[in-house]
Amino acid sequence: MQLARDRTRDLVSRCFVDVLGHRVSAIYAPNVVNTMRGKWKASKEYTPIDTETARLWGEYMSGASMLSSFFKGEERVAMRLHTKKLDGYVESMSVGEVRGYMHEIVDPGATDVFEVNKVLYGATAPYKTVLAASGNATQDWQTFYDLSEQTPTLVKLETTATNDDAVVCCGVTIQEMPNATVPLLDRRDLFDQSVMMDVVQAEGMLAYLSSLFPEVNLTKEHVKRVPVDYYCRCNKEKFVQKLFSVPPSDLSSLANEGGVLLSCSYCNAGYFVTAPELEQVLLDKHQQQP
Template sequence: MSKEDFKMKDRLIKGITEDGHFKISVVKTSDVVKTAQKKHHLSLLNTVLLGRALTGTMLMASELKGEERVQLRFEGDGPVGSVVAEASRVGEIRGYVQRPEAELDYSKEDVKIGDGLGIGLLTFSKTLYNEAEPRRSTIELVKGNITDDLAYYMVQSEQVPSAILLDVGIDDDGVVTEAGGVLVQRMPDAPEGKIDKLQQKMKNFGSIHQMFEDGLYIDDLMEKVMHPIKVKELDRQPVDFFCRCTRKRFVDALAMLSYDDLKEISDEGQELVCHFCNEHYYVSQDEIEDILLQAKAKMN
């Protein structure tokens, strides 16, 4: 990787306005979305939907601590089925789509990207330190395009006036060019009406992917979104498409099956697939028979 590439790699930056009225997070997820497209063999529709979901999830995880994480699950009656994205505060992002090959018929009038998910639900899960179970909340999808659904969620469930922008650029060959997002949240002491102006400004902000293609970076976007309000940087970190799955974890999961379930699959090896990163792990017949013997021993 060249010095210039390293300088422009995927990262998240957090800031707060000098007047203390707004927090802002900006993330570049170009390589994250490219990796997801490649790993899951995504259609163009799903590249955009999952790309937006991965970007939005990382923006929401930026408010957490340490290895706390959030998960977004969009489920609908459209051809895509469901989109799942997960991110941790340390910058690990992963996700998948139920039907990665799904596409829309763009020859039909009034077809829109939200038709991919259709009518359905968004479930938000937050895993925090010292809490045995994740905190969950669910709302109906309002548009199915990810961006508007997240904006609606933050108003309805988080009750934090916010402005969010998510963008995935794709060239004529179907390849991801750049991707990223911006999240602005109003602090409790902010004057009424200011967030409304920012929301309107972001609606007309232009495409994030084009700004990245033009050589702007996350610092530039943070300044551009909040101008003329001055922003103080709080933190920055790299972000990556990263999954912690391992072959050992899958073998350990097999060992948790009942004796009868293990008996059913013991006559041949098993290929196990991680939903999140599409990694394939093969467990041989001999290994399954060993697990079966251990399960039988526990029964005696």
């Protein structure tokens, strides 16, 4: 019954394999990508997201979610993929919140870029890494760890599409810790040969992780699981506050037109600001003037 329930839930599973000195993050997400597609389906600016584009976003999202799971609180990863044909974004918090998009574009002069920003407590600015994008999520995330983190790391990302084009994501990231007793790269052949999606769907994530560490008796008590959800913290109040930076003449014009519909660039949520609300912003701006 638990396995059947887990097949329908988006979860990041994290554990430490202490006897080997490795830390692990894994994700199984049958819903997040499809929620993202639904959010952007009504967009008037972008074409509907096709299945292959959605699968690609899901793989990059999985990598970002696993990286952020190593963080704490509301620390987050903000990742961008920009190529001649795609513009993608993922923002993932360690608490399991994810938002973003993947849009088809035409930008023949663009340089293909994969950018990762780590937003951490106590840092005055995000830790930014900019790399040439390959368009392959596993390769790009592996390159990120190899060049930026400089910690031995293995990454595997997979997606599949069901008969109704729903996208399911799966991924695992393993890092060697400073006190490792066994080099992680000694496990590469076992890692590369492992069949992730099939095992996770048939037997569960714990069974797959156990197959990667056959010499260790992993149990569910070793694994911390965090639900993952496509969620954006935008709201109407935040959009109204941004209107205070709009020139009064423009606000008056919008009020005369009966109001304005504002859309979130991260999740496509729409908020209609009425003429009376715009007039109140105008009044408040006037009262705030010295």
